Each structure stands twice: as structure tokens, then as C-alpha cells.
Amino acid sequence: MEYIKGRGAQTNTQNKFLKDEHSLLDEFLNYCQLENDKVEQSSTSYLEVFPKTILNKVTSPDIGFVYSMNPYQGCEHGCIYCYARNSHEYWGYSAGLDFEKKILYKANAAQLLKKKLQSRTWKPENIMLSGNTDCYQPIERKLEITRAMLKVLLEHKHPVSIITKNALILRDLDLLKELAALNLVKVSISITSLSEKTRSILEPRTATIKRRFEVVKKLSHHEIPVNVMIAPIIPSINSHELLPLAKKSSEYGANSIGYTSVRLNGAIGDIFTDWLHKTYPDRSNKVLNQIKDIHGGTLNESRYGVRMRGEGKIAEQIKQQFLLAKKLYFKHEKKVEFDFSLFERNPSAQMKLF
Template structure:
């Protein structure tokens, strides 16, 4: 694990090796002064030659059984991202590599078209961008997520979305048309209303106020929108639950949810190092509170408790959100999107359709 000083515009402060590597690197003090500022890291984009684009799961504690992730890695650099350990499968670091070495799937729209047109396909809502943000900064250049939405609209296929990017507003035309057919819902992730904290936690994501403005614009365009207070980090942002949900509701959010911080695998070291770099006075307290929610550990992967935690404090979080639902008239669950209008998309090629 190589330790560095915090880099401007990057979330992780370290580049730990992935768990499948046969070697390990550790930082040490060689006695020489290090007066040079660390060089900025540039984002690199690589092609991911995927064979399929729809991923299926049977997890009992998430409300969808299929998803599409146009990208691996995420330039937003959110230090708490549960997807960071997935970069280890590429023999890359879940730390700085996750937010600087990105992979995209240029064939994803054609693959989606092919999979939706397969004779045995049965329509159910697809969750788009659940692992990494489908509207992260590189989307401005690739337009990949917009192409996927175009295929879903053509097929009248329901889709649920989550983002913390204002770039989703670029696609309001498609989202509004999907909404007109009851085929879409959007959750906007708002972690904090504190700009200073957000800048360190989520360095390349939209500012909190900008995300609230995105909620307003989605709502005014007729797109069903909610707010996700995630992750809830004990002793860091947990006191903001009410303020975040109330602010989002005032601008059009009609559903609300939360997820407690998860620290699987290498993410524990990434997050703990960030705490010592940015909030050293609270680092031990935050990790202690995390352990209280996770049965004495940094992470609990069990279905049913991994999203909410367990114990007295976890129950208080649940009650606080329940009171917000009751007081503001917020929905608790996802909408039942229409699956009856689905029509397999036409395949691209020289042959014309018969009918």
C-alpha cells in the first residue's frame, strides 16, 4: 500500500494493491524530506470488451434483479464507494486507480439491443448505473449512457436510475418521454449539504446544491424523482439526514431512502486512510461507530443487515427515516414501473423488418 498526500480532485489518498496480487507495497519513511507537491493524476479511459451488458443478481435486499453498468471505475472519486474493490479483478488498485483508470463499454448499446431482442427475454425493470455513476464526467465525451436510454425508450423498457451528477439533465428529453409511459424513476444521491465535506468525500461529483437543483428540474419535467441519503456515515454526516431529505422534498423528491456506510475488502483501508488525512480528530470515533453498527467489525456482508446495520443506533436511524416519511408524506419503496408495453427492439443490420 503506497501512501500519499491528498491529491486535488481525488478522493483516495492511497493506492493499495488488489487482493489478488502476489506482491504488496508498503510506504516507509526513508529519512529524505518530501517537499515536492504530488503531481496531478490524469484520467485514463480504456475499452472494456464485454460479452454481455445486462447483469443479473438474486440478492434479497436490493429491489432489482438486473442492472447495466456502462463504466468500470468512477471519476467522481467518492472515497466511500462500495464498488472500489471491484477494480481488484482487473489487477488494479481500488484506491487511486479506481478513480483514474476507467473502462467503458462502447458496444453496450448494440449488446443491449441484442439481449432485449432474444426470444427468451422477459421484461423487468433494469437498474442503470448502480455500481458506478452512469453520468460521471467521461459520459460528456462518450455519450454511452444516452445511447442506452435511447434503446430502452425504443423498446418501451422500464429503467430505474441513480446518480449524483447534474449531467443527467442533458437527457431530460429521453427521461420525460420514458416518464410519460411510466417507464422510469430516478434517485439522486445527496450525501451532505456541507460543501467543504462534499469536496473531500466526493471531489468530482456535483456540489450538493447542484444536486438539489437537479431534483427540481427532474420533478418539473415530470420525471418521478427521489433522494437517497447515502452513505450514512456515523459521526460524520448522520446528523444531516433530516436536513437533506427535507431540502430534497421541498424541490420535488417524493421518495427517500438511506444506506449505511459499507466497507468491504480493500475499501476499509482506503476509507480509514482518508479519515486520518482529512478528519484526524474524528477518525477513531468514526471507525468505532461503524463497528458498533457492524457487530464489532468494519463490514458485515450479510443480507438484511449490510444496508442498514444492526443494534440500537441502527434502529434510531430507521426510526428517524420513518418519521420523515410520515411527516413529509414520502414514499418508502420504488414505483411499480410498467412492463406491459415492452417491445423487442429492432436489430441493426441490412435486413429490413417484414412488418
């Protein structure tokens, strides 16, 4: 198969939960070539699903939030390294191309969120929007599910953390400003590289680097707490950019920075390896060996407390660069604490007046 432009994954890996395997036979590929037909459907399809809950309890001890909520499953951004790819297998799809081309959306997400916040047992906690796939991926422009959820959070005066790499978040600046005025929102913008060429290969359908820094600047201008996630750090691809990325993040007004090192659990190892051999054939083996060096000789790293940043010489070098970046450019890092005391379980109730 020829390289699929505009997509991250270049293949569909086998779903570990399915008994049957889908294979492309040479006869079919030859037929497509002769007939000038496409081997795979190039367009993205969208399917509504009907969950009964929208909040997911996060029990991992090395995650900084208690709940996550994901209005979408699958992500058209197509980031090749995305840890969320494996979750697509639970829906019966592949973690490869299917993850980018078959997007499931939860139109009832805002209603489910409101129901949860109004329940008697709910106590306000840090909720991450999304934590898995990007809540501002392209289809959000049309469906506005994330915007509807932000309206619910603002109505109940409930805190929320947001992470995205899409400039579409600026559409909701009106809501974000109101939440920020009450200390109810923190935003992280993921920026992986300063190179547009690297960005377009790693994250083919995301906002440009220029647009993402403009988002950082605008959020900061409106006093909305914004963190830049320099993530993931991939040895010999973007590891040399940590310091300049931190410097530019500071110049554009970011309150803080963070980082993670790439880890390739489950099917992502095969997807990333296939992509790497096709996009960086000259250094593919070097990159894979360096990733393994970070994670104890394997691409799969699941140990709590270690999996996000790794260990060993290369991991230590990345850590020291990060600490230097904070020392140079974020001497007075601004930490914002949520105000949980403002939460209103039933903001429309008249009895609260008495």
C-alpha cells in the same frame, strides 16, 4: 505523501488477486521531493474494454432490482466510501486511487443491450443503470454511452431505474421525459450532505449539492419520478443531517427518499480508515467505532437483510430519524409502477402490423 486534493482515496491498497505488491520506497519519495516531481500521475486515464454482455444478473435478496448494467468500471467521482471500489480489483487494479484514475469504458454497451432485448428468451425486468459505478461520471459527457443505452431502452419501451449524483443527467431530459410518459423510468439522486465542505471531502468530483437539488427540482417539474437517496449515513459525519436533507428533498419535489448506512467491505475498510485519519483526525477513532457498532463490531458487513442499514442502538436511532422524516415530509409518498406490457422485442419489424 501529502494530501491529494481532488481525490477521495489517498493511497493504493494491495490488490488481493495479485501476487506482486507495489510499494513506494523512501528513496523514491525523497528523490521526487528533491526533483520536485509528482509521486503519482495526477490525471485520469481511460481504457476501452470489450465485454461480451452488458447485463448482470443480481441475485442478492436485499436488492430491489433484477439486473444492472454498467457502461463504466471505476469512477472519477472518487467517493471515498463507494462499495464499487472492490470490483476494480477484478480488473487488476487497486480499489484505491486506481479506482478513480483508471476508468474502463464499454463503447459497445448500447449494441450489447439491443442484442439482449431482441433475444427470444428476454422478458422485461427492472434494470438498474448503473448499480455499481456512476453512469453519468465526467467522461460520459464526451462518450455518451449512457445516452445511447437510454435510446435503446426507449426504442424497445423497456423500463429502467437510474441512480446518479451528477447533474449531467439533465442532458438526457428529452429521453427521460419520453420514458416517464410511458411509466418506464425511475431516477434516484444521491445526496449525502447539505454541507459543500463535507461533500467536497467525501465525494470530491461530484456535482455540488446545489446542482443536485436543482436536478431533483427539474426532474420533478417534468413529472419524472425522482427519489433522493440519503446515502450513505456515516455516524458523526453526516448522520445529523438526515432530517434537514429529507425536508429539502421534499421541498424540491422528490417523490420519495431512501437511505443506507455506510459499510466498509474488503479493501474499502483500509482506504476509508486512511482517509479518515487524514481528514478528520480529531474524530477518526470515534467514527470508526460507531461504524463498527452498526455492524456487529466490524467494518465488514455482508449479511443479507442487515448489511444495508445495520443493527444496534446507533442503527436504530438512524432508522427512527428516517421514519420520522418520512412522516413529516413524505406523508403522501408517490409510488410509481413500471409498465412492462409496452415492451417491444423488435420495434422495427414490419410483421407486427399483421
